[in-house]
Amino acid sequence: GGGADGSMIIFPDVEPNFTPNAGIIDSVEFLTPFLATHNVTAGDLIQLAAAVGITLCPGAPQLQFLAGRPNATAPAPDGLIPEPQQDLTTIFARFADAGNFSPDDLVALLASHSIARSDHIEPGLAAVPFDSTP
Incomplete structure (x- = not known):
């Protein structure tokens, strides 16, 4: 964990509790069901959600999305943000x-x-x- 790997979704009892991530649990809980119903890694899901979210802002560009991130194997350590x-x-x-x-x-x-x-x-x-x- 510790990057664009979706570790916050894979380890929801760890990373959402870090102080800089206060409130992120709402996004984690919203995105988690998509992992069960779509053939996507947690890292790709987080990045796709971010790209779509930005693209939906008025006047924002469409962002290129590249898939292929592996799932995290461990949570990120606290203090990286x-x-x-x-x-x-x-x-x-x-x-x-x-x-x-x-x-x-x-x-x-x-x-x-x-x-x-x-x-x-x-x-x-x-x-x-x-x-x-x-």
């Missing part, structure tokens, strides 16, 4: 290690959180944007 309070050096180092992300790649990835939301950052408030960018 950078936290907002970490300094840039730590975050850049983590993403360089995770796939040789350039600073521009990392900024684009982090900017995607402008369209994301959280149900677990502000207690009692649902669908709170990760930032206030209009």
